[in-house]
Amino acid sequence: AQRVTQPEKLLSVFKGAPVELKCNYSYSGSPELFWYVQYSRQRLQLLLRHISRESIKGFTADLNKGETSFHLKKPFAQEEDSAMYYCALGGSTDKLIFGTGTRLQVFP
C-alpha cells in the first residue's frame, strides 16, 4: 500500500540553523515524490519534485530508494521559511498520497 510518513508534526529552529524535514514512503512501484509548502492561510504550492533535481528557495531533496526517503533540507533557515510542509507520493494512478505535514517554525 502507498503510504507517506512525516514523523515530526513541528520542527523549531533558529534563523541560520540547518533544517531537515523527514519524509519516508512506502510504494512498490516507481515513486514520484513531491514537496509542497503552505504558507499561513494560503494554498499549497509545489516546492520540489524529485525528477527535477533542482533547488528552490535554497531547499533540496534527494530521493533515496534504499531508505525509501525523500528528506527536505536547507543549510540556513530563514524566518520566511516558516510554513507547513507536506511530502506527497504519486505513482501510476495519477493520485497523490500526502503525509500529515510538518510545521516549520523559524525563530529570529
Next chain:
Amino acid sequence: DADVTQTPRNRITKTGKRIMLECSQTKGHDRMYWYRQDPGLGLRLIYYSFDVKDINKGEISDGYSVSRQAQAKFSLSLESAIPNQTALYFCATSGGGYGQPQHFGDGTRLSIL
C-alpha cells in the same frame, strides 16, 4: 496561481443544509481533484476525475458527491452537512503523466454549526 479558482472562499452553514463548493480552472488540465484538510491529518482525497465522463471515489467519499460539468469545472456537494465536515477544502488539477504536479486552488473554509 489564479488558474484554479474556488468559490466560495468561506462558508458558514447549519447542520442538514445542502452545500455546493465549486472549482474552475483555466489550465486546460483533464485531471481534477477534491481534498479536505484537517489539522494533524494532512490532505485526504475525497473524489477525483480524469475527464468529464470519469468520476472516482477517493479515500473519504462518504457524505460527499461531485459533478464534472465540463473539463474546466468540478463541483463538490455535501447533501446534508454535518459538523464533522467542518474543514478546509481544496481543489487541484493536473495535466497527468509521470512527475507532473498538482496545482491547487486557494481553498474553501467550511464551517458547519
